[in-house]
Amino acid sequence: MVWHAGLCVLLMAGALVSVAGASALDLLTIALAVAQALLALGSGAAAALILQRNHLGRTLSLVINYVLFLACLIGLAHVLGLFMGLDDLADYMARGVPFLMGALFIVGYFVAATELRERPVSAARRTLGRVLMAIGAIGFALTAGVVPALASIPGKYASSGLLPPALTAGAVVLGYMLWSMWRGESARAMGAKNIHSERLNGWLFLSPNLLGFTLFFAGPLLFSLYVSFTNWDSFNKRDWVGLDNYRRVFNLTVQPLETPDQPANQAIDVQVYDELFRVNLLGQGYLIGAEDKRFWISLRNTLVFGLLAVPLSVVPALLLATLLNSRLPGMRIYRTLYFIPSVAAVVGVALIWQWMYNSQVGWINYFITSAVNFINSVFGTNIKDPQIRWLADSDYALLSVVIMSAWQWLGFNTVLFLAGLQTIPRELYEAATVDGANPRQQFFNVTLPMLTPTTLYVLITTTIQALQVFDQVFIVSNGTGGPGTSTLTMTLNLYQNGFQSFRQGYASALAWVLFVVIFAFTLFQFRRQRRASGAYDM
């Protein structure tokens, strides 16, 4: 009780100091102060409830001590450079891999020998295994830099001022308080029942995921929402601009044209707007201008990409899965082959396709040219070689990326459909056969309805993937979204704003607009699917 009363005072003082000591009150300072104040209030409530021997006091105490204990540990790790060190260590890990693999191989051998032969391993072999494992471990530690890195910790600890000892002391005290309140004696003293302990156990098991979600997903998500209301450039002060970023995203103007070819600068304020497109309605021409033309172009490109790439990677995947579901010899090999593009790195795939798409020395045009020449020579026709400039012509560039992406996503979708197909009971097909249904009828009346959950999952994940397309266009257009703006997608546009033009605030606004677009599409698909399939309970 005394501990929580003291903690309450300490945290409340911390909150006040945070606010008073800040040179400028921004949302982060306020959020930190609010968090401290909430913990202080929780701690005060815990003290009061513990005084009344209420088990809720114990629960509150455990939560607060646990959160603060973790905060101290993470803070200590940060001060000692743990997170940067992990990154550094990763660079040197490869050097120790041979030793590690050697040790693992030996361990694997001895374990396998024990289990497979079902007889005890001789003492000599076990000793030999241990010695080899020790050599492997030492070799790994030396080559990966573990030993000298460990040796440098005390120096780092000593040279970082008072913070590491303070955080260590905090972690020890909080750990002790956590343990003392967790004990069975404390639970009984506070009147906690088994069900309370079980609930706490459940939350404890969930806590790594919950904390990870809060720190690394929900936190950044909320931060980006906050940033979208500022003009933050990553470096300097964040000024609150309210909805201005969103206003700029959606700011359009529609002006009637006196003549169809009237220059844009005579119809709209070109200091603010750029011409987006012209349209003729009932004989009257209109010019539509946008403050951020690239947003609308990227939205159009993204939607077109989605409309083409999703069917192209879902429908063939379903057909392919149906074929691969047959029990013909060699099917496992085909299943593996079709899955390979899904596990290949996007960058590698994009670079290979970039070469294949080259209009002069690429394989695709080579085959087209060969086919055209063959047809002309055999049939005496005069078909002209199209010499398609796949990635250099704005009419084809997006289509090229669609083909490439669909090819890559096809394998994964096929595997999902295959898994779905294998869960359909054979009895249904047997019954359909008895009823006289032909294979086509079986496919449309048995397979497709039974695949509804899988189809929904495949459609939603592929749509999300398509609306977030980035890697492929980044590689094939060298990050420009070209030729022209033909491959500028929403994620590429927000990337350009955030990381090339230093407009993190505006880029965050674009990210939230993209989120809304994806959410709307997903919701639409859910509702449509639910309407189409009464059997599937959403």
Next chain:
Amino acid sequence: MKTTYRLIGLMAIAGLTLAACAAPVAPPAQPAQPAQPAQPAATEAPAAPAEISLRWRTRPDNKEEADVYASISDEVAQKLGIKLTYEPGGSETASYQDVLRTELAAGTAPDVFWIPGTDIADFVQRGLLLDLRPYASATEGYSDSNYYPEPMFHLTYNPATGKTGEVLWGLPRDVSTFVLYLNLDLINEAGAPDPRELAKEGKWDWAAFKEVAEKVNALGGDIKGYGMNAWWGPFGAFMNAAGGGFFNAERTACSLNSKESLEGLAFARSLYDAGVAVPYGEDSEPPFRAGKVGMFQNGRWATPGISTVTFNWDVVELPKGPSGHMGNWLFWGAYVVNKNTKHPEAAWKVVNALTQPDIQAKVAARGTNIPSRVGEAVFAEFLKILPEKNNQAFLNGLADKPTAEGPLWTGSWPDFDKAMGAKVSDVLTGKLSVEDFGKTICDEAGKAFNK
């Protein structure tokens, strides 16, 4: 046995976790170097001057060049008595500048780094770079005039006063300029005049250039007369050669719609309309290296790659345009110092050391770069550098009133480049006429100013 495995596993996890707290050890090639405490950010101070540890980064064009930089790093570290860690930057998936900007925002950027000339203004105006003038002034033998004046104009420009020479944001790593890489076998086979001879005779102009391109192109099949890549440099050179350019003389407004700029763009467009050029937007280097392009416009950085081709090749300076000049660019980038470095003086010494003649000569010897220092002795050394192709063509390009690749002190270069690049791409792929381009381009690209 299970307990043993668990114990070993726990120990391994604990060991790795604890080890992660510290810095990596030195690479095996340098076993004598002891492990140092982690220096993740440029903001960490060492315990004593003897332990000064700096990180620096530049973008190498290939593995061999990265090795050269690494060896130079060791040499400079030894000379200055500090620990200096070289980090090669840039890859297919991680743009050099984008990663650097992110690290600057996160506070983990190196102490010294290279940036292209176009980024200088942006970095300065966001307060990311350290003014090195006080350190340079106290350095014996240092003079701004040791380097090409065009980059030094921007590197000494003070945006607060609008004057040059008051500050020093960095020193140029190297310079480069465009040439035309020639496939001599194709040119001979086409019976076209030798561009090198035409250049010597002073007859190497746009008309002659187009004639050679057309003759090579007439060989038929998938042979093209000319190729350039899709970025601002190549088409900008045509605009410059016609007497135009991207900006007005003060670099405060768009001049892409000037008569001269449009003339340059129209000439470039005519190459595509005539079908003599590799389609705009496609990488022209692979077909050139495959022996299918007569003339390929690129900078010095392409030399090492092209020197491996199997056909006879050489270089020639760009042809002269209507302005009487080649309209070439002076490409440059600079070593600059992170404003948050804790060792500004040591960082300056690193920058200064990296741009000394002997160090520049070692980098230039790779064939990728041209030293950023000026002087007859430097030029004479450069002319000896392998691959012993017509290096004079590069120096000629640098001597003929080149336009310095430059930052926008009163605007946003990335925004200007995006607006311009997209529209020019439309022109050169036949989607937009030069006339329509001229009508709207400065309305769109002009918005990049005063951002």
